[in-house]
Amino acid sequence: MKNSLFKLTSLNLNGIRSAAVKGVEAWIAATRPDCICVQEIKAQAADLEGRFERLAGLQGHFHFAQKKGYSGVGVYSRHEPSDVIAGWGDEEFDAEGRYVELRFDTPARRLSIISCYFPSGSSGEERQQAKYRFLAGFHPHLMRLKAAREFILCGDINIAHQQIDLRNWRSNQKNSGFLPEERAWMTRLLHLTDEGGGLIDVYRQLQPTATDAAYTWWSNRGQAYANNVGWRLDYHLATPATAALARSEHIYKTEKFSDHAPITVDYDFRL
Numbered sequence: 001m002k003n004s005l006f007k008l009t010s011l012n013l014n015g016i017r018s019a020a021v022k023g024v025e026a027w028i029a030a031t032r033p034d035c036i037c038v039q040e041i042k043a044q045a046a047d048l049e050g051r052f053e054r055l056a057g058l059q060g061h062f063h064f065a066q067k068k069g070y071s072g073v074g075v076y077s078r079h080e081p082s083d084v085i086a087g088w089g090d091e092e093f094d095a096e097g098r099y100v101e102l103r104f105d106t107p108a109r110r111l112s113i114i115s116c117y118f119p120s121g122s123s124g125e126e127r128q129q130a131k132y133r134f135l136a137g138f139h140p141h142l143m144r145l146k147a148a149r150e151f152i153l154c155g156d157i158n159i160a161h162q163q164i165d166l167r168n169w170r171s172n173q174k175n176s177g178f179l180p181e182e183r184a185w186m187t188r189l190l191h192l193t194d195e196g197g198g199l200i201d202v203y204r205q206l207q208p209t210a211t212d213a214a215y216t217w218w219s220n221r222g223q224a225y226a227n228n229v230g231w232r233l234d235y236h237l238a239t240p241a242t243a244a245l246a247r248s249e250h251i252y253k254t255e256k257f258s259d260h261a262p263i264t265v266d267y268d269f270r271l
Helices: 016-021 024-031 125-148 180-189 202-206
Strands: 006-012 035-039 058-063 073-077 083-086 099-103 111-117 150-156 234-238 246-251 263-267
Touching (some): 006 111, 035 150, 058 083, 073 111, 125 150, 125 180, 202 234
Parallel strands (some): 111 150
Antiparallel strands (some): 006 263, 035 073, 099 111
């Protein structure tokens, strides 16, 4: 019954042209996901024209940043969505191309697949404050969405939630991505009974204790990748009923298409 599962991948490309040179398209063709959510396209619509509108037979839907060579997200899908929503309604961050939502609605179901790229605060205090503004605004958006429909949000969230989500947690407690305020935001979002929570971290549902195997990002400094000094920054966040359909997960590390690894989850539903 393998073909009855919905295969959903998330990958921060760190530049679609760069990832293409490193063989990402052949990998997508070989693994045949139903949808692949991508982040950090680092391209504009004109750059994709005639080359990247489709990848391995999947049709792309995008949200581009206004700034050239920056951010940008997409969802490549085997199935035609009923609606595509670029941006989540925040002027500051919609200008940065961080959110695209594909809706696959039927009379019996309201379901969204979302690709999202959370800001990084690692370049300095100004961007860290922007990250906090994003988190403050994005939380109520997710709660409104959860009240209205089922969804899976895939993306580079730029937060390692718990100590098991990064190799050197002790030395990173004052660094962006593992700050107490960021982790508290995630804890609230994933709280099962808090009215401001209720989302499921799908990888952790399937692999509650994984440490070294869970990492999806490695710094380009030193020998971080070779020594697996990594962070888990890439997530599938889902509404509970949809998360309950997750059957298996895989983080692919055999080839390196960017500084992130693709994370794939198989769900027991069809579009």
